[in-house]
Amino acid sequence: MTLADVLGTALASLGSNVLRTLLTMLGIIIGIAAVITLTAASEGAQRGVSDQISGLGSNLVFIRPGAQEEGGIQLPGSxxxxxxxxxxxxxxxxxxxxxxxxxxxxxxxxxxxxxxxxxxxxxxxxxxxxxxxxxxxxxxxxxxxxxxxxxxxxxxxxxxxxxxxxxxxxxxxxxxxxxxxxxxxxxxxxxxxxxxxxxxxxxxxxxxxxxxxxxxxxxxxxxxxxxxxxxxxxxxxxxxxxxxxxxxxxxxxxxxxxxxxxxxxxxxxxxxxxxDFRIQSQSDILDTATQVERSLQVLVVSIALISLVVGGIGIMNIMLVSVTERTREIGIRKAIGAKRMDILWQFLIESIVVTTMGGALGVLAGIGAIEIAERFEIGDGQYAITPLWIMVSFIVAAVTGLFAGVYPAWRASSLDPIEALRHE
Amino acid sequence: MISLTGITKIYTVGNQRVAALDGVDLEIADGEFLSIMGPSGSGKSTLMNIIGCLDRQTEGSYLLDGVDVARLRDNQLAILRNRRLGFVFQSFNLLPRMSAIDQVALPLLYRGATNRKRAAAAALKLVGLSDRMHHRPTQLSGGQQQRVAIARSLVARPSIILADEPTGALDSKTSMDIMAVFRSLNEELGITIAFVTHERDVANYTRRVISLLDGKVVGDEPNVPSFEREGEQQGSAPAEAATIAEAPS
Known part of the structure; x- marks a missing residue:
């Protein structure tokens, strides 16, 4: 079987139950959309801050009242x-x-x-x-x-x-x-x-x-x-x-x-x-702002990744149900000459296709959400969609599918053909 | 050419060992048209699964065209099932939500063949379903579904087709049509056809009847098929069953 054949088989099988496929994807769609939207928001905010700090004019030093900040916190009442x-x-x-x-x-x-x-x-x-x-x-x-x-x-x-x-x-x-x-x-x-x-x-x-x-x-x-x-x-x-x-x-x-x-x-x-005063150069301010944005981004990405893991568990669950439900189909395929690897690939590719398509839809949903946010001026920041995060999202989605699909696919491929054919 | 010697199959149920097959010796030559008869529990399905390389015997030897099947690995068995053997089941065993032509092309997919649609269309024409190629199983009658299953079993040009109660789910008129399809495959393409059945009528339609009881062969006799006996109604082969396009390899 060529990869195109395996893909065709996976798509046909997914296409035969569109609603279930979409629901299975939903976890990944939401996860990826969250990654895209949140990283765009934090990236945009970071860029905005950098732009504005650079925009203050080059080579500036600011002196403000109050003691030197420790970790960004200034004690009041001075x-x-x-x-x-x-x-x-x-x-x-x-x-x-x-x-x-x-x-x-x-x-x-x-x-x-x-x-x-x-x-x-x-x-x-x-x-x-x-x-x-x-x-x-x-x-x-x-x-x-x-x-x-x-x-x-x-x-x-x-x-x-x-x-x-x-x-x-x-x-x-x-x-x-x-x-x-x-x-x-x-x-x-x-x-x-x-x-x-x-x-x-x-x-x-x-x-x-x-x-x-x-x-x-x-x-x-x-x-x-x-x-x-x-x-x-x-x-x-x-x-x-x-x-x-x-x-x-x-x-x-x-x-x-x-x-x-x-x-x-x-x-x-x-x-x-x-x-009893603070003296900062433009790059000091930029560093502080960048640090804050970085930690915000780490937080945002962790939340998004957790939602992807949850989505992945959902997919594994559905794939296991699907293997049980299609036991007879697996038996038929084996009877007419499917090898173990053929069955393994069929289910693995199905899982990867679900998550990758979910990833694509998630990217679109994320971009759509950003468009809406910009049009209706929701939030005060700018948004910057980065190709890096779109790529990362795709890869994470595909890897999620791989991990979620491996075990169900292995289960399917190890089924005994006679047992599988007898399955009602 | 199938050669079984001392085939024994033992199932362990709890602590009990049950012999489904007990020392079966059997030779089936190329191009035979035969039936394996027996009541349920006689071991006929187990025998068919072993001949069909879906199951392995506990003891004894099985030579398929001179190859000792017991020594083959899973993948090699899959290749045998794909190229040398065809299966037809009582319950048709078609994949739901797949058009007839795609079902029939499936064995060729696992073989990695090209031009699959053409070969599948030719096989469907052979069983008289040219006008139903894009129908799904739910849109076909029982007889038509079984024809699709037969087309699927023959599309890869196997040397033997194993049919497990192929008419068990069909009315008698349709049954005769299906039997006639098998007969034409045997006579025109020289494919060995083996029915597993408990119905006398089906067995009577073949040229050799092997009787099984309690896992042992209790009878093996040539038979004058019903369609050659005088005074009985003949089942007619489908009109289109004339020539088959070359199967791809």
Missing amino acids: GPSLFLEDSRAIEAANFEYVESIAAQGTVGGPGDFISASAIYLGQNKSTLLLATEPSYQFVRDFYVQSGRFINEEDLTKKALVTVLGADVANELFGTEDPVGKSIRIFAGVGGFGFGFSFTVIGVMEPRGASAETDQDDVVIVPMPSFQARIAFIRDPRGRTNIDQINIKLTEGSKAEQAKEEIGQLLMGLHAVEEP
């Missing part, structure tokens, strides 16, 4: 520990590898108990309020699309001007040009807080969602205006407390050296033995 003065000191130190530097303060970021919103003609949009300096554009490689960014004059005048993120502009103004319009920016807890009128001077280019925040969902104001009008609610002490210092390094400089030297400088300024 209080403000990063100040505009720190940023000025780094600038003044004239490190040859610092290209530019921009401090920023925020209200309404993730985990912030104070929220911020932008209000125009009765429309209220909850957003991130970001106070920064003109250098921010260059440091973050993030530019205005229309109008202008904040300049030095705005700083000295403590001007009430704002640059809108693309989403905020779109939501509040639609097709209308926001530049020159006046909006109200409110910061507070619940209904209590402070609101001021700001004039829109520009709109940022669209940038997409980042690892932490949607970079287009932002209103940018000059740092001094922020501190004078709004930020005092966050700063009970004399110094000007900020949330982040962004430093862009010169091309080809070493991030490790920069982190070390800038860290020493700040520890001297704060007069502490251990850092």
Whole structure:
């Protein structure tokens, strides 16, 4: 018998009971669909995070308040520990590898108990309020699309001007040009807080969602205006407390050296033995994000593999039932000249065909599920279907069929022809 | 050419040893048309299974065309069943959900032959079922199903066809038609035909009647087949049963 003959026999036999074949496949279909969907989701999320972290601009170092993280966990309650003065000191130190530097303060970021919103003609949009300096554009490689960014004059005048993120502009103004319009920016807890009128001077280019925040969902104001009008609610002490210092390094400089030297400088300024701030390069953040994604992926794949094993057990069960049910058929085939190996292959190939077809349907179902998820924007991530996982799924499905089929096929091939013929 | 000497088959049931066959000596020449008769429990089915290489004797020797079958391995027996022997059963033993032509082609599949459909179609034509080639067993009458089984047994051009109560499930008119098919295979293709039966009518249709009782041969006589006796109605061979296409090898 050639392989084509064996395949033909297996397909004919499977085709003679389509419903049962489909039900047998179901475990594998669901298992493979789960593998495809879940790996696509986690792969997509991972890629998205990598893209966005790289998209922050190359060669960046971030300094944030709080002690150095241990295993990604930062102990709360350490209080403000990063100040505009720190940023000025780094600038003044004239490190040859610092290209530019921009401090920023925020209200309404993730985990912030104070929220911020932008209000125009009765429309209220909850957003991130970001106070920064003109250098921010260059440091973050993030530019205005229309109008202008904040300049030095705005700083000295403590001007009430704002640059809108693309989403905020779109939501509040639609097709209308926001530049020159006046909006109200409110910061507070619940209904209590402070609101001021700001004039829109520009709109940022669209940038997409980042690892932490949607970079287009932002209103940018000059740092001094922020501190004078709004930020005092966050700063009970004399110094000007900020949330982040962004430093862009010169091309080809070493991030490790920069982190070390800038860290020493700040520890001297704060007069502490251990850092009371976090200093991370872009690749540190990328590593952490990748690690998190990796462990998530391991979890996802283990769950999917367990479901495949369960599917495989189901197939073995059905194959055993099928061997018993077809005992007489096996006897007839042996009587007309089928060898042991012919019978063995028939059942083994049947099992492998079931799981491989189940695998194919599972891949289609997985891709379909992803299409639907993307169309209806279910979940916040992007999805990336990888050829690797499609191949892995197929191989796993076929191997499952092999293992599930071996024992039933062996049982079938060892049947005594006379006993089998007598079987009712 | 089949040569059995001292064939004994012993089954162990619990602690008891039961001899289904007890020293059977038998010679069957090529081209014979014979029947093995006996009441149930006489060992005739066991004898047929041994001749058909489906079962092995406990003692004695079985030479099929001079080959000692006892010394063959399972795979070689399978090849013998495939090429030298054909089986026809009382209950037809067709595979459900398979068209007649595919059933008939099955032995050729296990032989690895090409052009299987053509040979199967020729075999079906020989048994007069050219117009039922794509029907499934459930769409055929009992007689037609048995014809499919006969076509399957002869498609590989065996030297002997063993038929175990082939008319047992059929009415008398259909039975005579089926017997006539066997007769034409014997007369026109020279295939040895051996019926295993407990029916006198079937035995009477053959040229040699071997009687079995309690595992022993108690009679072995030539017989003038009923279709050659004067005054009795003749069963007619199918009109199409003329020539057979060359069987593939």
